Amino acid sequence: MNILMKANHNDIKKGLSVQTQCYLLIGLQIIGFFVFTIYPILWSAAKSWFFYDGVDANTVFVGWDNFKTIFTKDYIYWNTWKTTFKFTIYKTILEIPIALMLATLLSKGLKGSNFFRSMFYLPNIISVAIIGVMFSNLFDYFGVMNNIMQKLGLIDKPVDWFAGTGTALGVLVVGSAWQTFGINVLYFCAALNNVPNDMYEAAEIDGAGPIKQFFSITLPMIAPVFSTLLLLSINGTLHTSDYILVMTNGAPAGTTFTVGAYMVNKFVPGFAEGVVNIGYGCALSLVTSAIYSAIAVIYLNATKKLKNIY
């Protein structure tokens, strides 16, 4: 009995010691998380009930006024949600199928697959500012795209890409999809690698062609990963702000502002013109966070079945 108790005591001592080490190692991250994430969130949430322009002496408690203004007067904010949803849907429709198709090709083990995998990922490491400058120049009125399209006879005169909401949104979608499709290719490659080959062999024996195999085997097998990828892609796209600010800054007439870009442009000191009611901006952030959370919950409930499809 004593030996057992001694053995258990030693085990416990060892466990505590390992635990302590682990907590020490991640302690910094936890402290950083509370200081740089949780505290600012709580500070911002608290300021939502105030008129606050950066000067403490001018700070005044306004109760629910900021929220009443959001829901009754700020039609621009709700219009940016429409733009955000449009941007997200168009980008997802463009990006995900292309990423999946390329990942499927890469998983065939063709020559140069590794090279192409790296090349597809490269845009992901380019900064948003550089991408903004690149695409602004590409789609400039006197830029390369108009030049090429005129030479090919596709257009008679240059297109003013950023003068119309549709064309500006199109450029934004193309640029953003170009930047982020590579990471989705990698994720899909990883998911496809986990699909057992014998399933394809069995399907081939049964006479199933490549397309049938793709829809009957590949898609269902990667469904759980696919749903997570889709959530990450949608979530990331919904949060887009700096890319919009660099590319169009909301042009034309603020119609390409996403929610995040609108809040930064109008309510973040340094970006916004003149003195702004930061308290109102905080209230907007709170409402926006609630909507993002609701979207995530709805999505997770809707895709619950995908986890157990196979």
Next chain:
Amino acid sequence: MKKVSLLLALCLIITCFAGCGGKDVSTGAKDKIVIWSNNAHSKNFYNEKINEFNKTIGAENGIEVEYIIKDNIGQAVELAFVSDQAPDLMFGTALEKLAGDGSIISFDELKNGQKYIDKYKDHLVENRNMVNGKTYRLPLNSTTYGLIYNKDMFKKAGIVDKNGEPTPPKTWDEVVEYAKKLTNLDKQEFGIVFNAKDSWWYGTDINQFASAGGGYVDGLNHHTQQFDFSGQAEVMKKIMQIKKDGSYVPGAEGLSNDAARARFAAGGIGMKTAGSFDYAVLTEQFPAKIDWGVAPMPSFEEDERYAQYCLFSANMAINRKSVEKYGEEKILLVYDYLQNDDFVVDMYKAGVGIPYDYSLVKDVKIKDKPQWKEFADLLAISAKPSNVIGIKSDATGITSIVTIWSEIWAQKHKVSDIDRLIADYTKQRNAGIEKYIKDHPDYVVPEPAKKDTRVLVK
């Protein structure tokens, strides 16, 4: 192994506090006075002057000055004060906040501060130099604004006087007319360029440029303490006429100010709105390939020109604790060296800053910087600093005039609706004044100006 992991963990934690080191206050026997600035453009000039000071006056008085450029200086200074690592002298501060919490000291509190207040009293402005009547920063430079124009294009289009010299537009009607004359689509030449991508496009091209015609900058009439954006509405109509004529560089929505300046410098564009900071841009950053000049802002009527908008910038604020640490004499010795009239004139000669007072450089001759001289001459027709405090207005929930203008430009509204839209906006902003007063019972409504602050210069 356990000990190694524990040691590693402790090292990780300790290295994170490495950035919390204290300020190095002195090198040897000298007091090190640190200056933070956000003006990278004048860095070389300041470094030269400070080296000069360190070798002469600084060496005699046991002072060494260190000049550091900081990005995002407002935030950097605020954080530095919180962690007690603030510099001794600093540019670009949130004046009201730092004065309010006692971080910076006013000249009124300094034993020898009154002589500065007396010297600069005509140029001290509330919320730029002063807070609640106390002086925290002295005036230093000014930024003038005007219309830069391509002299070669003007000559080619025949827009010249009897001596064959190009005549830039004096009124907005002339801007519209000349822009049309200068536009030649076959040669890809355009009358004017707009940087419609930038949020501050309205702020400069419309808000500030309405001033020469009698528009109230930021729409506030200090005499009535009410908003009046009618001047801005007039400028909007002229710019929309330019758009209708097609006399501007297409693709304006995709053009930032940098891109617009680069294109102007390359040629093929007749006019652009600009500030005196653009002199360095068009001589160093994007050296102009054209012969260009600077003209005053256009007015609405040729025989009715008002003092045009000018931005006055302030010199450094003084850290209160630095005066306690080094003594007022040493701090003022440094401040004075970087503030006196000779320094300000040298800044002008170096092409780095136009003084706050035109009389200092009116007769100073500079041969190789004609456009810089033209920007400086605009100071003579610019509005002087005013000490009238603007009344505050709560604009929460009101569609901003920047948004309204961008919708007008995108033709979501007709030109004939401009007056109605601006009148509606004005009404809302005036209602915002009452709301601000109601929500801030402690707010002391400032005294209105005794008369209209707009000054006729012609």
